[in-house]
Amino acid sequence: MEKTSTTFERTLVTSALPYANGYIHLGHIAGAYLPADIYVRYLRFRGVKTLYVGGSDEHGVPITLTALKEKISPKEVIDRYHTANADAFRKLGISYDIYGRTSWPLHVDTTQQFFKVLDEGGYIHTKEMELWYSPQLERFLPDRYVKGVCPKCGYVEADGDECESCGSQYAAHELVEPRANIPGDTSSPILRKSRHWFLDLPKFGEPLNAWLDGHPEWRANVKGIAYGWANDLRSRCITRDTDWGVPIPLEDEDAVGKRIYVWFDAPIGYVTNTRQWALDTMNDEHGWEVWWKDAGTRMVHFIGKDNVPFHAVIFPAMSMGQPDYILADQVVGNEYLNIFNRQTGQSEKGSKSRGNMISVRWALENLPVDAIRYYLCAIAPESKDSDFDWDEFMNRYNGELCNVVGNFVHRCLTMTVKNFEGCVPPAGSLEDADQEMLDAISQQLEAIAESLEEFRFRQALERFIDLGRKANVYFDAMKPWVTRKTDMERTGTSLYVCCQVVKALCYAMVPFMPEGAANLAAILNLTLPENGPEGGEDAWVEAKTLLPAGSSLQTPTALFPKIDKDRIAELAEAHLRGEAF
RNA sequence: GGCGGCGUAGCUCAGUUGGUUAGAGCAGUGGAAUCAUAAUCCACCUGUCCGCGGUUCGAAUCCGUGCGCCGCUACCA
Numbered sequence: 066m067e068k069t070s071t072t073f074e075r076t077l078v079t080s081a082l083p084y085a086n087g088y089i090h091l092g093h094i095a096g097a098y099l100p101a102d103i104y105v106r107y108l109r110f111r112g113v114k115t116l117y118v119g120g121s122d123e124h125g126v127p128i129t130l131t132a133l134k135e136k137i138s139p140k141e142v143i144d145r146y147h148t149a150n151a152d153a154f155r156k157l158g159i160s161y162d163i164y165g166r167t168s169w170p171l172h173v174d175t176t177q178q179f180f181k182v183l184d185e186g187g188y189i190h191t192k193e194m195e196l197w198y199s200p201q202l203e204r205f206l207p208d209r210y211v212k213g214v215c216p217k218c219g220y221v222e223a224d225g226d227e228c229e230s231c232g233s234q235y236a237a238h239e240l241v242e243p244r245a246n247i248p249g250d251t252s253s254p255i256l257r258k259s260r261h262w263f264l265d266l267p268k269f270g271e272p273l274n275a276w277l278d279g280h281p282e283w284r285a286n287v288k289g290i291a292y293g294w295a296n297d298l299r300s301r302c303i304t305r306d307t308d309w310g311v312p313i314p315l316e317d318e319d320a321v322g323k324r325i326y327v328w329f330d331a332p333i334g335y336v337t338n339t340r341q342w343a344l345d346t347m348n349d350e351h352g353w354e355v356w357w358k359d360a361g362t363r364m365v366h367f368i369g370k371d372n373v374p375f376h377a378v379i380f381p382a383m384s385m386g387q388p389d390y391i392l393a394d395q396v397v398g399n400e401y402l403n404i405f406n407r408q409t410g411q412s413e414k415g416s417k418s419r420g421n422m423i424s425v426r427w428a429l430e431n432l433p434v435d436a437i438r439y440y441l442c443a444i445a446p447e448s449k450d451s452d453f454d455w456d457e458f459m460n461r462y463n464g465e466l467c468n469v470v471g472n473f474v475h476r477c478l479t480m481t482v483k484n485f486e487g488c489v490p491p492a493g494s495l496e497d498a499d500q501e502m503l504d505a506i507s508q509q510l511e512a513i514a515e516s517l518e519e520f521r522f523r524q525a526l527e528r529f530i531d532l533g534r535k536a537n538v539y540f541d542a543m544k545p546w547v548t549r550k551t552d553m554e555r556t557g558t559s560l561y562v563c564c565q566v567v568k569a570l571c572y573a574m575v576p577f578m579p580e581g582a583a584n585l586a587a588i589l590n591l592t593l594p595e596n597g598p599e600g601g602e603d604a605w606v607e608a609k610t611l612l613p614a615g616s617s618l619q620t621p622t623a624l625f626p627k628i629d630k631d632r633i634a635e636l637a638e639a640h641l642r643g644e645a646f
Numbered sequence: 647g648g649c650g651g652c653g654u655a656g657c658u659c660a661g662u663u664g665g666u667u668a669g670a671g672c673a674g675u676g677g678a679a680u681c682a683u684a685a686u687c688c689a690c691c692u693g694u695c696c697g698c699g700g701u702u703c704g705a706a707u708c709c710g711u712g713c714g715c716c717g718c719u720a721c722c723a
Binding site: 083084086122126127194197208209210224225226227237285286289290293294297299301302305331370372373374375401414443448449450454457460461463465467469471472473474475478479480484524527530534537541542544545547623624625626627 | 648649650651652653657658659660670671672673678679680681682683685686687688715716717718719720721722723
């Protein structure tokens with residue numbers, strides 16, 4: 066690890082801005098949000114200056130089409146989804162420093178500045194295009210909203226520019242019998258000319274490749290996609306015929322009725338939201354700049370794999386065209402979370418039409434937040450797609466978090482409280498086994514930290530559980546329930562050591578299960594530090610310091626209550642009936 | 647078609663730069679224990695590391711090739 070969080074002065078973490086045209090589901094969480102939140106909580110706990118920025122992506126044609134279908138305004142669409150998604154994130158404990166909106170007025174300014182600087186730098190040019198236009202709706206239609214007959218194979222459900230049946234691609238005018246794919250539009254789309262603005266990506270070819278070459282440590286899937294693009298760069302259209310978006314900041318009659326393409330302005334939302342955060346918290350117009358223009362800032366993007374081209378190629382290129390902007394140090398691209406269908410024995414892609422999605426809202430109404438966080442982290446699709454499976458959920462949550470860690474904490478604390486008047490007992494002379502257990506705490510904490518620094522969240526969580534496993538082995542070997550009858554000093558020493566493990570478990574679970582950590586800290590009468598963007602003490606080091614003998618303890622309750630098998634079966638049934646969204 | 651990822655035990659996966667008899671958890675079998683959320687611990691069991699060819703003293707690991715699964719393919723965001 067030549068580069069870690071500690072070699073930079075501060076870390077800016079972003080999670081992909083979810084599109085405010087639908088509710089977020091567990092697939093989103095497992096990829097771009099939970100790992101980011103775990104990473105952020107870890108950094109804050111270590112006292113690293115950390116800012117975590119997210120928000121809703123609220124522009125683009127699909128939102129206007131949803132509004133059209135529901136006969137409401139685009140504003141009502143984005144308000145609905147922004148509010149719901151922000152609420153879901155909050156309840157899940159996704160700890161954004163700011164959760165912004167690309168519809169904020171400030172965002173117009175940031176986006177237009179980006180555009181103007183690129184234009185002045187000669188990185189933007191225009192080109193005339195032929196696009197589908199609906200005479201009835203009096204608007205241009207994106208290719209996915211135009212259906213027709215494939216000119217190659219005759220498939221009748223072909224999209225405007227490609228056929229999903231035979232896989233061929235073609236120019237718009239080649240599509241046979243075009244028709245609009247929007248309810249209520251019965252007209253036949255026609256082709257109409259329109260002049261658009263393009264970002265000249267090939268001009269960034271060399272710096273992009275040099276930048277990618279500087280990051281051999283990135284995940285294979287991210288590097289693969291990024292190099293694929295970087296080696297075949299083409300100019301990319303960054304405007305659309307729509308009225309829902311950021312206006313093009315040019316005095317040009319062709320710019321009227323057009324807006325900047327949502328994918329150009331979405332990543333700029335990270336910048337806008339940082340600006341807004343600095344205004345809100347410090348009333349400082351320039352407070353954002355240190356996070357975006359200082360070489361001491363490390364930027365890390367968490368995204369799904371569909372987002373890699375934008376975060377590993379296009380946005381970096383856009384940033385290279387700006388004065389002084391830093392580039393991402395890491396782009397953590399995740400694969401997808403699929404749904405395992407127990408009836409068919411097949412893994413299937415989450416989709417609305419199948420009705421197999423699990424919304425964050427539904428999950429939170431029916432499961433403890435830590436259970437959701439634990440399972441999703443345990444199966445995070447880091448290197449390949451993974452499956453959400455109710456049986457596995459039960460095995461992992463009940464069998465690992467509850468049985469191994471939760472029960473260890475409980476058996477240790479219950480016995481301590483009963484036999485030592487609610488206090489951590491004094492340590493007598495330490496035998497080899499005691500010392501080995503104490504040493505294992507430090508080793509395991511370091512191992513967990515190492516995994517987190519490398520963005521290996523599944524491994525980090527596994528190492529956390531491993532500490533619980535080691536602790537159970539130690540507990541069984543020491544047999545405090547036996548020694549208690551003959552040797553209270555030995556019993557006290559064993560439980561003293563166990564209490565140290567419990568404390569370490571409490572600290573180590575902070576990034577993963579903040580609710581469980583808070584509950585356990587209350588039992589241990591510990592105050593967990595809560596650092597903000599300004600950083601603070603390194604509490605991870607503090608986790609290794611020993612809980613003094615005599616510290617008082619609260620009567621323990623089950624940290625992670627097991628979920629009844631029948632209850633899980635009920636939820637699985639409801640999910641199968643399509644009620645989980 | 648092009649590009650990318652993946653393929654290791656019944657299941658889920660780990661195997662950094664090639665290096666002894668390929669590992670973990672779960673499941674299974676047998677045992678111990680009774681402090682604890684019926685929670686724990688110990689032992690045992692299972693492998694054509696997808697196939698084929700090559701490089702090498704040595705390959706799960708590197709190269710070539712074939713097969714399979716998943717994804718991307720630029721106007722979906």
